[in-house]
Amino acid sequence: MDVMNKIVHYARQGWRHIFLSKLELELSYWKDTFKSENGQFENGFYKKMMLAMAAENDDTFLKGKVVGDFGCGPRGSLAWADAASLRIGIDVIANRYLQCFPAELQKHKMIYVTSSEHSIPIPDATLDILFTVNALDHVTNLSDICSELRRIVKPGGLIIGSFNLNHPPTKAEPQRITEDVIKTLLFRDYEILSWRVSAPDTADKNKSLYHPLLTNQLIEPGGKPAFLWAKVRKT
Numbered sequence: 001m002d003v004m005n006k007i008v009h010y011a012r013q014g015w016r017h018i019f020l021s022k023l024e025l026e027l028s029y030w031k032d033t034f035k036s037e038n039g040q041f042e043n044g045f046y047k048k049m050m051l052a053m054a055a056e057n058d059d060t061f062l063k064g065k066v067v068g069d070f071g072c073g074p075r076g077s078l079a080w081a082d083a084a085s086l087r088i089g090i091d092v093i094a095n096r097y098l099q100c101f102p103a104e105l106q107k108h109k110m111i112y113v114t115s116s117e118h119s120i121p122i123p124d125a126t127l128d129i130l131f132t133v134n135a136l137d138h139v140t141n142l143s144d145i146c147s148e149l150r151r152i153v154k155p156g157g158l159i160i161g162s163f164n165l166n167h168p169p170t171k172a173e174p175q176r177i178t179e180d181v182i183k184t185l186l187f188r189d190y191e192i193l194s195w196r197v198s199a200p201d202t203a204d205k206n207k208s209l210y211h212p213l214l215t216n217q218l219i220e221p222g223g224k225p226a227f228l229w230a231k232v233r234k235t
Contacts, residue, residue: 025172026138027096030074034101041104045208047080050131052214053229054160055194059083065128070120070149071135074101076108078131088122090115092139115148117141125154132161136186137175146185153234158193159186162210163228165197165221179221179228187232194231197221 034041047059054061062083069077072089074097081087087110091097094114098105105112113121117139130153139145153159161182169176179197198212199219208214213229221228 022138022140022172022174023093023096027093027100029172030097031100034074034104041075041101043076043079043108046075046077049133049162049208049210049214050077050080050160052210053131053133053162054158054231062129066126067129068122068127068131068152070115070130070132070145071138072110072112073097074105076104076110077133078110079108082109084129087111088113088127090120090122092117118144118148120145120148120152122152124151125157127153127157129158129160132159134162134164136161136182137164137167137169137173137177140174142175142181143185149186150188150234155234157234158231159190159234160231161186161229163230165226165228166223167225182228182230187230189235190232191235192230192232194229196229197226199224199226 051057051059059081060083062081064085066086066088067078067081067084068088068090070090072078072091078084078087078089089110089112091112092115094112098112115121118141130149132149136142136145149159163177163182165177165179167173167176196213196218198217200209201207201211210227212218213227219226
């Protein structure tokens with residue numbers, strides 16, 4: 001999965017961390033991934049993972065909905081969501097993805113929107129459902145982007161997210177995300193529908209780091225590195 005690939009990629013960058021900006025490091029990761037995957041992005045795993053995050057068996061809950069993914073990357077994270085009426089990928093370097101991987105992005109049946117960390121160019125209360133996967137720890141202006149994500153979701157809409165908890169900050173991932181941070185900045189006053197925490201599965205390299213979440217091997221929240229899958233409703 002992308003999380004472990006990014007860890008390995010950034011570890012191999014060495015001196016490049018000193019000279020490349022955070023966004024250049026992100027784009028460098030995707031360029032290397034594109035090359036390693038023989039000039040096309042694999043995205044088949046998103047359906048299983050995102051349905052599991054949502055605690056849904058199929059995509060019927062998306063029928064007729066406007067669905068977004070913040071921090072979407074260029075893989076086509078919502079390409080599977082055929083039931084949705086509109087699919088929007090939101091990313092601070094979406095314009096660079098369009099420059100570097102135009103043929104790939106055209107396959108995804110998604111609209112890609114370039115945001116900043118201060119403003120997302122989408123009207124208030126647009127999205128019925130917002131996904132976000134391993135994205136908030138990548139931002140610098142956490143409070144601003146959380147306010148923007150709250151703004152673009154409709155009242156009664158859902159945020160379904162995967163968050164890296166208590167991971168040490170790096171240049172590419174400068175935020176140390178905790179449960180308190182998520183509840184205070186992003187989910188304040190929202191109704192929590194599902195809250196699942198697991199330790200990363202690092203024992204079997206053939207399994208996703210999210211395997212414990214996929215198989216419901218949950219742990220009590222604490223201060224150690226972990227993954228959180230949350231589903232909440234905007235009240």
